[in-house]
Amino acid sequence: MKRRRFIQTLAAAPALAxxxxxxxxxxxxxxxxxxxxxxxxxxxxxxxxxxxxxxxxPRFFTALQFSAxxxxxxxxxxxLNGLPGxxxxxAPEFLDFLIGASPAERQQVYKVGLDTLNAQSRRRFxxxxxxxxxxxxxxxxxxxxxxxxxxxxxxxxxRFLKDARQDVRTATTNSQExxxxxxxxxxxxxxxxxxYWYPID
Amino acid sequence: MINTEYDxxxxxxxxxxGMAAYTLTQKGVKCLLLEAGPSIDFQRQRxxxxxxxxxxxxxxxxxxxxxxxxxxxxxxxxxxxxxxxPYTHDPREPYNWVRVRMIGGKSLFWARMSYRLSDYEFKxxxxxxxxxxxxxxxxxxxxxxxxxxxxxxxxGRKEGLAQLPDGNFVDDTSPDAGALKRFGAxxxxxxxxxxxxxxxxxxxxxASSYNLLLPPAQATGNLTIVSNAVVRxxxxxxxxGLANGVNxxxxxxxxxxxxxxxxxxxxxxxxxxxRILLNSKIANSSGVLGRYLxxxxxxxxxxxxxxxxxxxxxxxxxxxxxxxxxxxxxxxxTKEKNFLRGYAFDIYTGGTPDAKYYPSWGEELNRMIESHRxxxxxxxxxxxxxxxxxxxxxxxxxxxxxxxxxxLNFQCRYTDNEFNMAKDAVTTISEVCAEAGFExxxxxxKMFPPGYSIHELGTCRMGANPKTSVLNKWNxxxxxxxxxxxxxxxxxxxxxQNPTLTIMSLSMRASEYLAEQLRKGxx
Numbered sequence: 048m049k050r051r052r053f054i055q056t057l058a059a060a061p062a063l064a065x066x067x068x069x070x071x072x073x074x075x076x077x078x079x080x081x082x083x084x085x086x087x088x089x090x091x092x093x094x095x096x097x098x099x100x101x102x103x104x105p106r107f108f109t110a111l112q113f114s115a116x117x118x119x120x121x122x123x124x125x126x127l128n129g130l131p132g133x134x135x136x137x138a139p140e141f142l143d144f145l146i147g148a149s150p151a152e153r154q155q156v157y158k159v160g161l162d163t164l165n166a167q168s169r170r171r172f173x174x175x176x177x178x179x180x181x182x183x184x185x186x187x188x189x190x191x192x193x194x195x196x197x198x199x200x201x202x203x204x205x206r207f208l209k210d211a212r213q214d215v216r217t218a219t220t221n222s223q224e225x226x227x228x229x230x231x232x233x234x235x236x237x238x239x240x241x242x243y244w245y246p247i248d
Numbered sequence: 249m250i251n252t253e254y255d256x257x258x259x260x261x262x263x264x265x266g267m268a269a270y271t272l273t274q275k276g277v278k279c280l281l282l283e284a285g286p287s288i289d290f291q292r293q294r295x296x297x298x299x300x301x302x303x304x305x306x307x308x309x310x311x312x313x314x315x316x317x318x319x320x321x322x323x324x325x326x327x328x329x330x331x332x333x334p335y336t337h338d339p340r341e342p343y344n345w346v347r348v349r350m351i352g353g354k355s356l357f358w359a360r361m362s363y364r365l366s367d368y369e370f371k372x373x374x375x376x377x378x379x380x381x382x383x384x385x386x387x388x389x390x391x392x393x394x395x396x397x398x399x400x401x402x403x404g405r406k407e408g409l410a411q412l413p414d415g416n417f418v419d420d421t422s423p424d425a426g427a428l429k430r431f432g433a434x435x436x437x438x439x440x441x442x443x444x445x446x447x448x449x450x451x452x453x454x455a456s457s458y459n460l461l462l463p464p465a466q467a468t469g470n471l472t473i474v475s476n477a478v479v480r481x482x483x484x485x486x487x488x489g490l491a492n493g494v495n496x497x498x499x500x501x502x503x504x505x506x507x508x509x510x511x512x513x514x515x516x517x518x519x520x521x522x523r524i525l526l527n528s529k530i531a532n533s534s535g536v537l538g539r540y541l542x543x544x545x546x547x548x549x550x551x552x553x554x555x556x557x558x559x560x561x562x563x564x565x566x567x568x569x570x571x572x573x574x575x576x577x578x579x580x581x582t583k584e585k586n587f588l589r590g591y592a593f594d595i596y597t598g599g600t601p602d603a604k605y606y607p608s609w610g611e612e613l614n615r616m617i618e619s620h621r622x623x624x625x626x627x628x629x630x631x632x633x634x635x636x637x638x639x640x641x642x643x644x645x646x647x648x649x650x651x652x653x654x655x656l657n658f659q660c661r662y663t664d665n666e667f668n669m670a671k672d673a674v675t676t677i678s679e680v681c682a683e684a685g686f687e688x689x690x691x692x693x694k695m696f697p698p699g700y701s702i703h704e705l706g707t708c709r710m711g712a713n714p715k716t717s718v719l720n721k722w723n724x725x726x727x728x729x730x731x732x733x734x735x736x737x738x739x740x741x742x743x744x745q746n747p748t749l750t751i752m753s754l755s756m757r758a759s760e761y762l763a764e765q766l767r768k769g770x771x
Contacts, residue, residue, distance in 0.1 A: 096301055123609045141305060149310035192607040197694035212609055217307065223300040243297040244325040247286060247350070248500070 098223055103140035107147030107154075112161040114177035116142065116211075119164070122184055123215045130229060133215050136222035142214055153210075160207020167204070254280040254472070255766060257494055257509035259479050259524065262353025264735035265515030266457025266465075267396070267752045271759035272513075273470035277766060280507055281462075282477035282496055284516070285349030288356075297322070315344045317700060326350075326357065332650040336657045343658035344699035345519065351475055352458030353517065354702065355748070360448040360455050362402040363573075363745035364393050364413045368580065372741045376579065376588050379635055382740040383712045383721035386413065392753035400455050402749070404446035412443065412575040412745070420444045426567040427555050427597045427625060427686075434684040438676060439577035442595065446573070448749075474507075476500055478651050481528040482512055482731070491530070491731045497651040511730045511762060511771055515755060518736040519641060522707040523656050525718075525733075526643050531708070531725045537718050538642050540635040540706040541658075542742055545666050545695040550593070550629040551677040552601050553686035558623035563598075568622060571596035576632070576744050578672070587668040591631035592744035593677065599624045605690045625686055629673045631695070632744050634665050635706050639698075660698045670695055703747050708737035723758035730771050734758050 105113050117139045126132035133139065146157045161176075164187060168176040172183050190205035191212060200206045219225055226239065256272055258265045261283040269281050299306040299321075308321040316327050328347035337343045348354045368375060370382040370389075390413070397416040404417040424432075424442070432442035448455035465471045476499035483493045483506065493508040514521040522538055525531045532538075558568050571594055578590035600621045606613050644657040674693040681688050711717025714726035723738050725731040734755035736747050765771045 098300070125610055127611055127614055145304065145307055145310065153310070188609065191609055194607065195604050195690060195692075197692050209604065213604055214307075216603055218305055221299045221306040223298075226298055226300055240296050240298050241322040242294050243302070243322050245293055245295065246325050247288070247293065 096223060098137060103137060103144055105140055105143040107143045108158070108161065111165055111175060112158065113139065113143060114175065115161045115164050115168075116157075118177045118184060119208075119211060120215045122181075122188070123212050124219045131219070131222070131224040133219045136219040136224045138215050138218035138222070141218045141222075142211075145214075145218070156203070156207050156210055159203045160211065163204045163207070251508070252280075254278050254507070254509040256280075256511045256513055256762070257282065257507055258513045258515060259494065260284075260353060260514070260516035260520070260735065261351050261457060261462065261473065262348075262515065262517060262735075263355040263358075263457055263748050264517075264751050264755045265513070266352070266355065266461035267755035268513045268515055268732075268734050268759045269465040269471055270399075270457075270461040271756050272763055273465040273468040275760070275763035275767075276468075277470060277763050279465075279471050280509060281471060281473045282479060282494065282507070283349075283351050283353075283473065283475050284478045284499065284520075285351065285353075285475065286499075287351040287473075287475045315342070315699070316346050317344060317696065318346060318702075333655070334647060334649065335655050336644045336647055338659070341659070341661050342697040343660050344697050345656075345658070345704070346699065346702045347517070347520070351462070351473070352454075352456045355456040356454065356458055358455075358702075358748055359746065360400075360450070361573075361746035362397070362400060362404075362415075362446050362448045362749040363575075364415055365389075365743050365745055365750050366411050366413050368411050368576070369741055369743035369745075372589070372743075378588050380711060380716070380740055383710050383717075388721075389750070389753050389757065392757045393749065396749060396752045396756060399460055400448035400450060400749075400752075402446055402448050403444075405444040407441065407443045409441060409443070409575060411577075411580060415446065417446070418449060422570065423566065424572065425570045425597045426564070427558075427684075428570065428572045428595065430684040431595060431625070431680060431686075432572070435574065435680045438680065439580070439582075440574050440680065441577070442572040442574055444573065445571050445594070477505075478653070479516065479524050480504075480651070480653050482514075482524060482530060484528075484530060484728070489728060491728055497653075499651070502651065511732070511766065513759070513762070514731070514733040515735045518704045518707060519656060521733055521735055521737050522641060523643070523654075525708065526641075526656075527654055531718055531727050531731065533727050534715055534718060536637070536709065536716060538707050539637050539640045540709055540740075541639040541641060541660050541698075541704065542633040542635040542706045542739075543698060543703045544701045544742060544744055545629075545631045545633055545662060545670065545698070546701045547629040547631075547670060547673070547692060547695045549602075549626050549690070549692065550670075550674050551625075551627045551681060551691050552605060552689045553625040553678075553681040554601075554620055554623050554689055555597070555625060555686055558598075560619050561622065563622065568598035570598070578669075584672070587665045587672065588634065589632040589665075589669070590744060591629055591669055591673045593630060593673065594628045596626050596628075597624075598622050599626050601626075601689055620689075624689070625681065627677055629670065629677070629695075630701065630744050630746075631666055631669045631673065632742065633662065633698070635709075635739075635741050636663070641707060658699075662695065662698060666695070667693075703736070703742065705736045705739040705742040705747060708733050709740050710738050711740065722761045723754060724761075732758050732762055 120133035120139045124133035164176045172179045255278045258281045302321045313319040367386045373381045394416045403420045405420050406414040477496045480495045485492045491512045575592050576590035606616050639660040641656045643654045647655045670693040674691045678691050708718045710719045
């Protein structure tokens with residue numbers, strides 16, 4: 048299912064509506080200055096997050112890097128047990144934005160990692176990572192079998208894969224798609240609701 | 249124009265400054281309290297939001313608060329903005345300085361762990377020959393612990409341990425989880441004791457100076473609080489050398505102001521207090537102001553293990569749930585070969601390990617995590633860091649904050665004593681886990697950078713000798729007798745215990761002494 052269609056399907060289901068603490072509610076009750084507004088006269092507009100109406104435009108990675116990231120994301124976090132996978136949640140597109148806005152060191156980890164993944168794929172299977180078979184794609188993830196260490200791994204591919212595994216999971220489980228599909232009351236790290244601090248004057 | 253001279257001007261509204269205000273105002277002392285941050289209206293300043301509504305989907309703005317590993321996108325605005333209030337260090341030797349500027353300070357957000365120090369800390373040099381003793385003993389501070397604990401409603405269980413003196417507790421009679429008992433039994437031969445976590449209950453919502461210290465202080469009619477007051481320097485009388493007030497900047501407008509007082513109490517937090525003294529060019533005839541910076545090294549999830557009987561949601565009732573605390577057990581009756589002092593650790597049961605610890609992905613990873621859901625044992629290791637002269641802060645001659653005030657430069661690193669201790673901790677805890685029948689999933693002996701624990705201590709230490717210390721045994725400055733420093737900067741050595749309870753007890757003790765000196769006309 049295309050991601051836009053997936054979101055529209057979720058939005059159409061009444062039982063899966065946006066939680067009570069929508070942006071509009073927060074502006075009227077929780078946000079700085081909100082309590083001073085005459086609530087009786089304030090219109091109660093329903094505001095949607097942008098992902099409900101639009102898709103992120105990838106801008107940072109090259110087309111080849113991005114195709115590898117999409118393939119990798121799908122393998123790392125496929126749809127499971129009725130919950131959306133990384134592609135349903137737009138995780139690769141979100142990571143393109145996030146990594147593009149990140150410090151140079153983190154950008155390098157991703158760029159070098161994706162380039163290495165594509166290079167190894169070509170060398171061993173004659174195709175880019177997005178185009179090899181599922182078994183071949185999994186074979187290249189062998190560095191993920193190594194134990195976790197506090198210090199980042201010296202091998203650039205291992206470092207990238209371990210970062211990506213965490214980031215893809217977080218980008219997926221913190222998405223609106225995931226929160227809406229999950230049972231209500233999920234924790235903060237699973238698309239749930241948390242106590243947000245507004246900027247302090 | 250207002251030109252009041254207060255009896256005492258207190259800098260900082262957190263645990264130490266708040267306790268000074270609480271103690272002094274009840275003795276009839278007129279106090280002015282300056283806080284660098286704003287007063288928070290929690291109803292307006294916080295609100296519930298789903299994580300997907302956050303601009304960065306919970307990752308946080310890249311590059312923001314890179315030193316604050318505790319920060320996330322929900323709470324990012326509660327920490328000091330490092331762009332506005334920077335500090336510097338060698339990039340190869342990071343220091344994670346975690347700060348809060350608002351009425352109540354870090355006491356709004358602390359973990360509330362409330363442990364007493366013992367003479368293993370106050371008289372540490374007597375025990376192992378390293379460093380210096382405090383100029384006070386446990387017996388000097390015990391009466392003040394006795395009085396601070398009821399204010400904060402510290403829960404705990406009396407254990408009768410010399411290294412972790414019992415307190416004036418709200419009795420914790422909850423049963424220990426079966427997994428904790430098994431761990432305790434396995435660790436007994438190594439001298440380990442699993443105690444209850446000792447925690448300040450406060451009023452439930454807060455256990456802070458914000459709700460427990462400042463309201464009763466203000467109710468006396470003796471306390472004036474000014475927020476958004478960023479202190480530039482303490483001013484002194486050129487003839488007497490005594491402190492006579494404070495120059496500060498209004499945080500929002502940049503307006504420069506001066507407040508007058510007979511006595512100054514610094515409780516701005518360990519390193520902010522030292523920074524103010526360095527910027528004031530006072531209190532450093534010893535040359536040790538800024539020196540002996542120490543804390544406790546922290547390793548989160550130093551050892552993660554799985555309780556086999558709890559896998560797949562099959563834990564029998566009472567096996568999992570709750571946490572314990574194992575106080576220091578090294579270098580007490582025996583002597584370790586490759587490190588001095590010791591470590592403590594929290595041990596918590598019933599969690600689920602993070603995905604990063606599994607050598608897998610996709611469906612298989614999910615299966616593994618689900619199998620271990622609620623079945624894990626986790627540990628946070630807290631090791632004593634030796635106070636060393638070499639570890640210090642100084643003013644950076646080139647960098648200033650948003651108000652033009654010189655910032656701190658950090659020169660701080662851990663040494664083999666800490667590294668060896670961390671290795672011993674992970675090895676020993678792993679062995680005990682195995683003996684208890686747990687499956688060790690991961691062991692990590694790499695600690696976070698210095699500062700991470702938010703237990704920065706020293707840099708303005710107490711001592712009997714004015715040539716080697718900044719403060720006397722009453723937290724009173726050797727050089728400037730109407731200046732007191734009542735926060736963690738006064739520590740001589742820190743042990744493994746969370747320091748806030750000790751900071752507040754020292755502040756209460758110093759403030760009572762100060763009030764008595766004022767009454768007698770000696771200040």
